[in-house]
Amino acid sequence: MQKGNAAYIKTVNKRLILKCVVEEAAVTRAAIAKKLSLSKPTVSALVNDLIEDEWLVETGNIAASKDGGRKPVSLTFNAKRSYIAGIDIGGTNVELGITDLSGKVCAFREFPTQQHLDHNLFEEIKRHVESMKDQLRIKYSDILGIGAGVPGVTNINEGVVIEAPALKWKDYPIRELLIQTFHLPVFVDNDVNINVLGEHWKGVGKNKQNIVYIAIGTGVGSGLMVNGQLYRGSNYSAGEIGYLVTDKNEGNEYHPVHKGYGYLESVASGSSISMQMSERLHENITAQKAFELYIEGHEEAIEIIDQALANLAIGITNYVSLFDPELVILGGGVSGSFSIIHKKVMDVMKRYTPQQCEIVRTSFGKEGGVIGAAALFFNEYEGLFKI
Structure with missing residues (x-):
């Protein structure tokens, strides 16, 4: 075997061992060898390398074997290594x-x-x-x-x-x-x-293969995972839900909230709701305040938000019909009003989609983007640890 191939196989096996320990939380060398169908000497040598490089830590003994022999040593992943x-x-x-x-x-x-x-x-x-x-x-x-x-x-x-x-x-x-x-x-x-x-790694999308994440904030955007892989499209613009036209009568006459914004985010984003409310009431009204007024029964807030959510619901419904995801996750600042949005979207989805789809709120708060950014790094970085 060539040295290059041997080094590659060694790296792959180290990744598999790390993954095994991460998934099991604590595991022995013998259990790793059995699960990965590797020889015990190979596993032992690679584990020793991983301990030396501080990827793994020996954490004492698991229960004694039935014959009262030497207790096997448990291994855990060192999440604080880097x-x-x-x-x-x-x-x-x-x-x-x-x-x-x-x-x-x-x-x-x-x-x-x-x-x-x-x-x-x-x-x-x-x-x-x-x-x-x-x-x-x-x-x-x-x-x-x-x-x-x-x-x-x-x-x-x-x-x-x-x-x-x-x-x-x-x-x-x-x-x-x-x-x-x-x-x-x-x-x-x-x-x-x-x-x-991030949601696929640590959030509500864990163990799901087909996920749509829709962020409703300053604009409206989405991320799409197909068969467990992030789908970016041929020009890196897959999932640009903000550009969907959800009203054929208005599609040619809309005025973008920001230069370059698409139709849907210009009628249904947080910045759109804020701008429309501010113009109506002649004062600065945030999207959050607009939803508070909506709950209080404010006439202008009800009119503007109902129209925004009607367009948003059509956009999400079309998405579900096209991709048949297991899960739609709603995030972004406006998702703080999830209960209102959820009801509107589900009402439209029940009428128009061939299959129902679960819609849930993001499992993260402000830290979601940070967790997602870390997930991106591990997804792309050619290091030993992969998610």
Whole structure:
């Protein structure tokens, strides 16, 4: 066997052993050998390497064997061996965190996007990452790399944001700028793509193969997982639900809330609801406030939100009819009004789809983008640990 092939097989087997220990939480060398159909000497040698590299930890003994012989040693995964910096750059806020290898968010920060967008965005990101690093008492060498999400179509191979209307970015070299800032490996993708990865790894989408994640916030976007794999499309723009036209009578005459926004997000997003309410009431009304007024029976709020949700429900219903997912997950700021949205969508879905689909709220709060960014890193990084 050539040395290259031997090294590759060794790496693959180490990944399998790590995966086995992570899934079982605690396991013995003998159990690993049996499960993976590898020889005990091979497993023992590879486990010793993984212990030396601090991927695995020996945690004492499991129950004694029936004949009273030597107790086998249990192995556990060392989730604190390394860390990932996750960055979710939204149109309203930038949310950042440092996770361990299990996806646990060990530190979290956020700051307003627009305040720093045009002059010191990356300096502010670095300041917060260094603050979290100091809080956790870790070094940059403890951080494997960075995952980042942005609200726009992103060429993941080149690390370039093709277009992000909420940030006014076009052909923006974000990966290069993050590498220059941190000198670490960096992977960047659309923010809803990272969210669907996060939900599949640690959230309500765990153990599901076909998932749709829809984010309703400043805009409306979605991430799509087909047969357990993130589907990005031929031009990295799969899942751009915000561009769906859900009313044929208005589709040619709509006015985008932000330049570059599609029809659906211009009539059903949080920014659309906020803008319409603010114009009606001649004061600044947030989407959250609009939903509060809706619950109180405010006439203008009911009219605007019912119209927005009618369009959103049609968009989601079409999605379900096309892709037949196991699960639709709703996230984003407006998902805070999940009970209202859920009822409207389910009423429309029952009328029009060939198959029903479960619709649930995201399992994460503000930290969802950070977990998703870490999931993106592990999904793309060619290291020993894979999710």
